Each structure stands twice: as C-alpha cells, then as structure tokens.
Amino acid sequence: MADYNTMELMIVTGSRELIPGASVAVGTGAPCAAAMLAQKTHAPDLLIIFEAGGIDPRLPEMPISVGDSRTIWKACQATSMTDTMEAFCRGMVDYTFLGGAQIDMYGNLNSTRIGPDHQKPKVRFPGSGGANDFGSFCWNMMVMTPQDSKRFAEKCDFITTPGYLKGGNSRDESGLPKGTGPYRIITNMAVFDFEPKSKRMRIISINPGYSEKDVQDNCGFELLKAKKIKDTHPPTQKELAVLREEVDPYRYVIGR
Amino acid sequence: MDVIEEGIGRVFTDPDADNARAFFKTKSRSLTSKLMSLKDAVAKFVHDGEYLAIGGFGANRTPIAACHEIVRQGKKNMGFAGHTSTHDFQILSAGKVFDKLDIAYIVGLEARGLSPNARRYMESGEVEVSEWTNYCLSARLKAAAMGISFVPIRNVMGTDTLKFSGAKVIKCPFTGQKYAAMPALWPDVSVIHVHEADMYGNCRIRDITVSDLDLAKASKHLIITCERLIPNEEIRRDPSRTVIPFFCVDAVCEVPYGAYPGVMAYEYFSDEEHLREWMAVEKDPEAFKAFLDKNIYNVESHFDYIRLHGGMEKMLALRDKELMTTSNEA
Numbered sequence: 035m036a037d038y039n040t041m042e043l044m045i046v047t048g049s050r051e052l053i054p055g056a057s058v059a060v061g062t063g064a065p066c067a068a069a070m071l072a073q074k075t076h077a078p079d080l081l082i083i084f085e086a087g088g089i090d091p092r093l094p095e096m097p098i099s100v101g102d103s104r105t106i107w108k109a110c111q112a113t114s115m116t117d118t119m120e121a122f123c124r125g126m127v128d129y130t131f132l133g134g135a136q137i138d139m140y141g142n143l144n145s146t147r148i149g150p151d152h153q154k155p156k157v158r159f160p161g162s163g164g165a166n167d168f169g170s171f172c173w174n175m176m177v178m179t180p181q182d183s184k185r186f187a188e189k190c191d192f193i194t195t196p197g198y199l200k201g202g203n204s205r206d207e208s209g210l211p212k213g214t215g216p217y218r219i220i221t222n223m224a225v226f227d228f229e230p231k232s233k234r235m236r237i238i239s240i241n242p243g244y245s246e247k248d249v250q251d252n253c254g255f256e257l258l259k260a261k262k263i264k265d266t267h268p269p270t271q272k273e274l275a276v277l278r279e280e281v282d283p284y285r286y287v288i289g290r
Numbered sequence: 291m292d293v294i295e296e297g298i299g300r301v302f303t304d305p306d307a308d309n310a311r312a313f314f315k316t317k318s319r320s321l322t323s324k325l326m327s328l329k330d331a332v333a334k335f336v337h338d339g340e341y342l343a344i345g346g347f348g349a350n351r352t353p354i355a356a357c358h359e360i361v362r363q364g365k366k367n368m369g370f371a372g373h374t375s376t377h378d379f380q381i382l383s384a385g386k387v388f389d390k391l392d393i394a395y396i397v398g399l400e401a402r403g404l405s406p407n408a409r410r411y412m413e414s415g416e417v418e419v420s421e422w423t424n425y426c427l428s429a430r431l432k433a434a435a436m437g438i439s440f441v442p443i444r445n446v447m448g449t450d451t452l453k454f455s456g457a458k459v460i461k462c463p464f465t466g467q468k469y470a471a472m473p474a475l476w477p478d479v480s481v482i483h484v485h486e487a488d489m490y491g492n493c494r495i496r497d498i499t500v501s502d503l504d505l506a507k508a509s510k511h512l513i514i515t516c517e518r519l520i521p522n523e524e525i526r527r528d529p530s531r532t533v534i535p536f537f538c539v540d541a542v543c544e545v546p547y548g549a550y551p552g553v554m555a556y557e558y559f560s561d562e563e564h565l566r567e568w569m570a571v572e573k574d575p576e577a578f579k580a581f582l583d584k585n586i587y588n589v590e591s592h593f594d595y596i597r598l599h600g601g602m603e604k605m606l607a608l609r610d611k612e613l614m615t616t617s618n619e620a
Binding site for chain 1: 349376413422432449500501553
C-alpha cells in the first residue's frame with residue numbers, strides 16, 4: 035500500500051516538470067500546489083504568474099481565487115490581466131496546468147458544455163476563463179486529471195481550449211503561436227506526451243500499481259506507446275513532507 | 291480586409307468607433323461633485339435592456355453592494371459581460387438581471403465550486419450567449435478604450451470558442467499571420483469598486499487592476515463605489531496614484547465594505563462561511579427564495595446586509611484574516 039494518494043502523486047509529478055528559472059501560469063487548486071511545491075523544492079526561482087495580475091508572489095497559503103489578495107502577497111507587481119496576457123502572448127510563459135470535463139487524443143479540452151445545443155446545454159460549465167488564452171500562448175501546456183474513458187473522450191462535445199486540434203500541423207496552420215501546445219498529461223494512472231508527427235497522446239510512463247491495460251481500458255481513444263515505457267517515480271519523503279506541511283497543510287487540494 | 295473564418299455568436303453591442311465617439315463627445319468633462327447614494331446611482335444609470343459590466347475579479351474587489359442594489363431594483367433584460375465573473379454572476383443570475391451574455395467565465399466560483407442556481411439559469415435556455423475568453427473580453431475593452439473598432443489577438447483560433455463567439459479571423463497586412471479580431475465593447479454602464487476616490491471620481495486602487503482601467507475608459511456611464519472618500523487635495527498631492535480620472539466617472543458612492551463578502555486587498559478577506567451558505571442554499575429553490583428575501587429584497591442597504599452577517603466584529607475579523615494578523619482576537 036502506497037503512503038501517498040493519487041492527488042499527491044499527480045501534484046508531485048507535475049511539480050517535477052517545472053524547471054528552475056522557468057515561468058508558470060497557474061490557477062487555483064492542484065496547479066497552484068504543484069508550482070508552490072516546485073518553488074519550495076528544486077526550483078526556488080520559479081516565476082509564478084496569476085492571470086488576474088499577481089506577479090511573483092510569496093504565497094503564504096493557497097489562494098481561493100486567481101485574483102484574491104494572496105496572489106499579490108509580497109509580490110513583485112500587482113498589474114492587470116491585459117498585462118499578464120500580453121506577456122503570455124509575447125512568449126514569456128513556459129508552463130501552465132489546465133483541466134476540463136473532457137480531453138481528446140490531441141489534448142483539446144472541453145470546459146464549456148455537455149450536450150449538442152449551445153443555447154440550452156445539458157450541462158453548463160464555466161467556459162474558457164483564461165484556459166483558452168493559456169492553452170494558446172504558453173510554450174508547454176500540461177493537464178493534471180484523474181482518468182476514465184468518459185473524460186478521455188473520442189471527441190469533445192466542445193473544444194474550449196486548443197490542444198493539437200486535428201493533429202499533424204493543424205495547430206500551426208490555425209494561426210496560434212508556433213511551437214506551443216500540450217506537453218504532458220498527468221493522470222492517476224500514467225503520464226503521457228504527444229508523438230511529434232501525428233501529435234497524438236502517447237504513454238511515456240505508468241504509475242505504481244497500474245498496468246498498460248488499465249491505462250488503455252480507462253481511455254476512450256487508442257493511446258500510442260513510447261518505445262520504452264518507464265515507471266513513474268513515486269513521490270519522495272521530502273516532496274510529501276513539503277506538500278503536506280508547507281504547501282497544503284489544511285489538505286484543501288490533496289484531500290484527507 | 292478578407293475574413294477567413296467567423297463565429298456565429300452575436301455581438302450584442304455596437305462596435306462602430308464613430309458612434310462611440312459621438313457619444314463621448316456629449317460626456318461631461320467638468321470637475322463637479324458626483325456624490326450620490328448607491329440607490330440613486332443605480333436608478334439613474336442602470337437601465338433595463340442596456341449592457342452592463344462589473345469590475346474586479348469574481349469575488350475580489352467586486353462591487354457586491356451595487357450588484358445587490360441592481361437586483362433589488364429589479365433591473366431586467368440586460369446584456370452582461372460575464373468576464374471573470376463569479377459571486378457577481380451568482381447574484382445577477384439570482385435576479386435574472388440579464389438575458390444576453392458574453393461569456394468568458396461564468397457559473398463557477400473557482401476553488402469554491404459551481405453555483406447551482408446560476409447553472410439552472412444557464413441551462414434553462416432563457417439566456418442568449420456568445421462565447422469568449424478572459425483575454426478576448428479584456429481585448430474587446432482595450433479596443434474600446436483605444437477608441438478603435440477591434441484589436442487582433444492570437445488565441446481562440448481552431449476552437450469551438452471561436453465558432454460560438456462573434457470574433458472573425460483575419461490576415462495581418464504586413465506578415466500574412468492569422469489573427470482573431472475582437473470587436474470593441476463599449477458597455478452602457480459599469481460599476482467598479484476602488485479603495486479611495488474623491489467627490490469628482492478620481493480613483494486609487496491598491497490591488498491588481500484586472501481589466502478595470504480599460505473598462506473605466508470603455509464605459510459610457512461609470513459608477514464608482516469606494517471604501518473611503520478622500521479630499522481632492524490628496525489626489526493632487528500625488529497624481530501618479532490616480533488610476534481612473536474623474537472625466538470617466540458619472541457617480542461616486544461611498545460604500546465601506548462594498549466588496550463584502552468578497553476580498554478587498556489590504557482591507558478585508560472574503561467571508562468564506564457566508565459564501566458557502568450561498569452555494570448550499572441554492573440547491574433548494576424555495577429556500578433560496580427565502581434567502582434572497584432576507585439578504586437582498588428586504589434589506590435597505592449594504593450596512594443592513596453586513597449587520598445580518600456579524601457586523602463590525604465580523605469586518606474586523608476579516609481584516610485580521612486579510613492582513614494575517616491577530617490584533618482583534620476577542
């Protein structure tokens with residue numbers, strides 16, 4: 035029995051992707067936890083940007099909103115959303131974490147609606163917020179999400195945020211900034227990247243306790259496989275200690 | 291300019307720059323007192339059928355007192371900019387104030403979850419929607435603030451967000467690069483909550499400004515609610531701190547704790563207990579009706595609302611929470 039839960043595993047795995055000296059645009063919850071964890075472990079000079087205008091805060095605790103006053107606590111700047119979005123568009127933001135009700139094999143995300151009628155949706159979600167903006171501009175977009183065959187869908191009911199669109203060169207041809215797109219998808223079962231030519235989702239490592247079959251059985255489309263599939267490194271005692279004691283002491287995100 | 295692709299969403303406001311100029315030609319430039327009660331400001335400047343925008347970011351420096359007043363006065367059939375809107379959206383949905391909606395972020399309260407009542411309203415088919423993103427609506431306000439009819443930006447292309455928006459994809463005349471053209475958005479009326487303002491409407495904000503500085507310039511009519519009134523001499527002592535100038539402003543209302551139960555940076559933190567109560571009570575439409583009567587319809591002012599939820603003692607506790615101090619621990 036592992037001494038960590040799947041949310042802790044996803045946050046730790048996500049935080050390891052954030053390299054020292056890089057910049058990351060985050061939302062509330064797990065993305066913020068991953069960025070804070072990276073800052074408190076291997077990447078103290080990670081630049082954290084909140085879309086609403088908070089630049090490089092010393093987060094005293096998890097924000098409830100990407101615009102609340104914790105996002106400017108001992109920050110270098112409190113600016114505008116237009117200003118942060120312009121920095122994203124200039125190519126100054128390396129990483130972001132997004133999520134959604136559905137994700138397809140090209141990493142396209144749905145956070146808008148379920149059902150065919152746009153004016154009278156079966157289920158209405160918040161919409162893009164800043165997700166489409168982050169997904170369009172950030173060099174490397176990542177997703178942390180539990181995986182099942184409904185969420186990992188053959189086709190999204192609505193593409194809110196661009197992944198690699200229809201695969202191949204379709205993202206570059208759409209007019210979105212070149213060299214951007216989904217980078218890692220981190221689930222409770224595995225870690226995926228995108229095969230460089232087809233831009234289809236590909237298994238690169240499998241989490242402790244799961245098999246290749248589990249990963250495919252809980253996915254609504256056919257996954258590609260890396261030549262050598264690795265085992266995801268479990269969280270270290272140090273990472274877990276920092277996450278539990280400093281990042282999320284009230285266990286809002288990592289749960290009980 | 292050739293249009294390569296366009297969305298099917300309606301653009302609810304007129305993007306014509308000369309029509310906007312014709313309006314701004316008539317707007318007062320005079321340095322006169324604009325002090326009035328919030329009740330009078332909403333009655334005077336918020337009209338059924340017109341287009342409304344709300345400043346701040348969801349439950350952060352958002353003019354909540356004004357949102358309550360708009361609902362209390364029963365404003366209807368408005369267009370609304372659902373731009374980073376969370377608790378404000380929840381309140382305006384409760385009053386069914388709008389039936390035309392530009393969407394960037396709606397229904398949710400970020401880490402707090404989704405509003406059951408706002409969701410029911412959005413799934414009812416009663417609201418006509420156009421789909422955008424946070425940056426799209428910021429850019430639309432920026433175009434309006436610049437006095438031009440659109441700005442080109444590089445998001446949404448290739449997605450359904452574009453298909454259900456009112457944006458159009460065009461080519462750069464210099465490079466051939468594709469851009470999504472965002473039509474200018476000139477709201478009929480907006481409300482922005484600030485830390486300090488003088489009687490003429492010169493404003494100071496000690497916080498992130500989100501899209502408020504462009505919103506102030508873009509709005510045909512602008513109501514300012516402020517935590518504190520300050521003398522014009524103080525404004526003139528340090529004019530570099532003025533972020534919204536008086537000539538953008540039509541009404542100045544002193545509303546201390548005007549962003550409660552949301553956050554006001556350096557003043558008070560959000561009342562999470564009360565926000566959770568909102569979310570929970572919305573699950574039962576009958577109970578929610580009684581809740582709205584108690585908290586909005588049968589309430590005279592924002593002070594009465596605050597008294598219902600712990601009054602000054604609560605405000606001081608929220609100040610401690612905001613500043614991470616313990617000075618007022620009983």
